[in-house]
Amino acid sequence: MSLLVVGTVAFDAIETPFGKTDKIIGGAATYIGLAASYFTSNLKLVSVIGSDFPQESIDLMEERGIDTEGLQVKQGEKSFFWSGKYHNDMNTRDTLATELNVLEHFDPLLPESYKDSEFVMLGNLTPSVQMRVLEQLTSKPKLVVMDTMNFWMDIALDDLKEVIRKVDVLTINDEEARQLSGEYSLVKAAKIIREMGPEYLVIKKGEHGALLFHKDRTFYSPALPLEEVFDPTGAGDTFAGGFIGFLASTEDLSFDNMKRGIIYGSAMASFCVEKFGTESLIGLSREDINSRVKQFAELVHFPQ
Amino acid sequence: MSLLVVGTVAFDAIETPFGKTDKIIGGAATYIGLAASYFTSNLKLVSVIGSDFPQESIDLMEERGIDTEGLQVKQGEKSFFWSGKYHNDMNTRDTLATELNVLEHFDPLLPESYKDSEFVMLGNLTPSVQMRVLEQLTSKPKLVVMDTMNFWMDIALDDLKEVIRKVDVLTINDEEARQLSGEYSLVKAAKIIREMGPEYLVIKKGEHGALLFHKDRTFYSPALPLEEVFDPTGAGDTFAGGFIGFLASTEDLSFDNMKRGIIYGSAMASFCVEKFGTESLIGLSREDINSRVKQFAELVHFPQ
Numbered sequence: 001m002s003l004l005v006v007g008t009v010a011f012d013a014i015e016t017p018f019g020k021t022d023k024i025i026g027g028a029a030t031y032i033g034l035a036a037s038y039f040t041s042n043l044k045l046v047s048v049i050g051s052d053f054p055q056e057s058i059d060l061m062e063e064r065g066i067d068t069e070g071l072q073v074k075q076g077e078k079s080f081f082w083s084g085k086y087h088n089d090m091n092t093r094d095t096l097a098t099e100l101n102v103l104e105h106f107d108p109l110l111p112e113s114y115k116d117s118e119f120v121m122l123g124n125l126t127p128s129v130q131m132r133v134l135e136q137l138t139s140k141p142k143l144v145v146m147d148t149m150n151f152w153m154d155i156a157l158d159d160l161k162e163v164i165r166k167v168d169v170l171t172i173n174d175e176e177a178r179q180l181s182g183e184y185s186l187v188k189a190a191k192i193i194r195e196m197g198p199e200y201l202v203i204k205k206g207e208h209g210a211l212l213f214h215k216d217r218t219f220y221s222p223a224l225p226l227e228e229v230f231d232p233t234g235a236g237d238t239f240a241g242g243f244i245g246f247l248a249s250t251e252d253l254s255f256d257n258m259k260r261g262i263i264y265g266s267a268m269a270s271f272c273v274e275k276f277g278t279e280s281l282i283g284l285s286r287e288d289i290n291s292r293v294k295q296f297a298e299l300v301h302f303p304q
Numbered sequence: 305m306s307l308l309v310v311g312t313v314a315f316d317a318i319e320t321p322f323g324k325t326d327k328i329i330g331g332a333a334t335y336i337g338l339a340a341s342y343f344t345s346n347l348k349l350v351s352v353i354g355s356d357f358p359q360e361s362i363d364l365m366e367e368r369g370i371d372t373e374g375l376q377v378k379q380g381e382k383s384f385f386w387s388g389k390y391h392n393d394m395n396t397r398d399t400l401a402t403e404l405n406v407l408e409h410f411d412p413l414l415p416e417s418y419k420d421s422e423f424v425m426l427g428n429l430t431p432s433v434q435m436r437v438l439e440q441l442t443s444k445p446k447l448v449v450m451d452t453m454n455f456w457m458d459i460a461l462d463d464l465k466e467v468i469r470k471v472d473v474l475t476i477n478d479e480e481a482r483q484l485s486g487e488y489s490l491v492k493a494a495k496i497i498r499e500m501g502p503e504y505l506v507i508k509k510g511e512h513g514a515l516l517f518h519k520d521r522t523f524y525s526p527a528l529p530l531e532e533v534f535d536p537t538g539a540g541d542t543f544a545g546g547f548i549g550f551l552a553s554t555e556d557l558s559f560d561n562m563k564r565g566i567i568y569g570s571a572m573a574s575f576c577v578e579k580f581g582t583e584s585l586i587g588l589s590r591e592d593i594n595s596r597v598k599q600f601a602e603l604v605h606f607p608q
Contacts, residue, residue: 184392300525302560
């Protein structure tokens with residue numbers, strides 16, 4: 001089924017206790033698209049870049065089956081740039097620079113062939129831009145997944161709530177769930193947030209895994225305990241890409257399959273953090289992915 | 305099988321965002337003993353209290369099948385007292401008072417009938433006191449589980465390492481595993497700590513669950529997402545009590561059964577935090593416990 005991905009395609013400069021990168025390819029839609037491309041080849045990208053963005057990176061996306069007709073290139077302008085430094089615990093980071101550049105006036109125009117997409121992934125962006133995407137759809141998608149962050153809760157809460165009302169799945173981290181709901185208990189927070197609109201809430205807890213809430217049901221996926229975590233950048237986006245990519249490929253929205261989606265998302269995220277940037281999302285085999293999913297099953301299985 | 309429990313029996317005064325207690329019954333051995341008493345009735349307690357400790361609390365332990373012959377009562381002295389205040393996140397706390405009292409000169413003398421115990425739980429105590437217990441055993445136990453904390457890593461590391469060398473299972477939290485090993489990655493930390501002696505390492509992560517490491521195998525148990533967490537005091541001890549109590553009752557030390565032990569321990573801990581102090585560890589039924597274990601299985605199960 002067709003999967004529409006909207007989000008940033010950008011440059012990142014990352015510093016972790018293990019090393020430092022120059023400007024490398026990043027952005028939410030890049031991670032989402034690459035992760036989802038392992039599950040579905042009917043992938044449509046909506047984003048904006050400047051003329052400084054390397055053609056080879058666009059070629060790479062197209063080789064992975066990502067349709068870039070909706071990728072706007074602004075001649076003479078610069079791509080979005082983010083730079084950050086992770087602390088020793090890898091769970092917290094300082095933003096060193098955020099240069100919006102082309103993102104400042106981004107109007108996400110959907111090519112005609114995108115407008116009947118059946119699965120939609122709204123990567124983290126200004127809520128009004130996310131809304132603009134939904135407004136252009138000509139038929140109701142089977143599933144809309146939305147990612148966002150605390151920044152929009154601080155400065156654009158009303159706009160944010162309007163988008164949240166229209167999506168099926170919201171993915172945020174535990175602190176964001178607490179901020180959005182005003183409740184410390186994640187169980188209580190989930191109830192309140194689901195009353196805002198989404199049938200499903202995914203709470204991402206980084207190295208502590210992820211929770212899926214739906215009606216009175218809860219599913220929990222651990223994060224795989226890894227020898228080395230080199231760079232957490234993009235892990236949440238990669239998780240979302242694996243999740244919705246898997247769902248779009250299986251066309252099954254039962255709760256059991258949603259659970260599987262969470263596990264596939266977690267598996268993709270576990271690859272992501274093992275190398276810098278998007279490096280580990282290139283060249284995986286389906287066997288690599290399946291074998292990692294099996295590790296998740298073994299990690300939590302106990303005979304009753 | 306006989307289970308020997310050594311640790312504090314004490315008074316606690318607890319403040320959480322949900323309320324405040326006067327002096328209530330607490331202490332590591334109290335939580336361990338009560339939790340373990342749901343699995344085995346062959347329980348032997350070694351601890352020390354002052355004459356200020358209420359007889360009815362000792363009676364309660366005995367009613368739950370806990371042998372208190374090894375509970376020393378120091379006439380005219382006061383019981384160990386700890387007071388703490390939890391922050392809003394319930395994961396961090398300030399210690400307001402620690403009065404060692406009878407604990408200062410505690411010499412854990414084992415009654416003759418305790419010396420051939422087959423399962424031994426060393427609750428958090430001065431490492432040299434834990435060692436004194438091991439030295440009095442006349443036959444090698446089937447399993448020795450040891451709990452400790454960062455405090456002893458700071459002030460008695462050599463003594464601590466000596467005890468660690470002699471135990472089968474060490475239970476510590478994630479920060480303590482990092483401190484003891486000098487490694488941030490818990491996978492690497494587990495390898496280093498297991499080389500110090502214990503075949504098994506349990507890393508407790510509070511609301512984020514627990515990890516069991518053994519050889520090249522890892523098992524993960526989540527914590528149950530709860531509507532309300534009233535008081536985390538004693539959750540780690542309750543976990544340890546459920547874990548070793550279950551193992552002592554089943555007499556099965558296979559890795560599969562160790563996993564079950566971790567889940568039973570997590571289930572007991574999930575009851576513990578729902579009320580103040582030891583309140584929720586009184587009056588549980590076996591059905592309550594089994595139904596909670598089932599919730600753990602459902603929480604992580606996904607069809608492959």
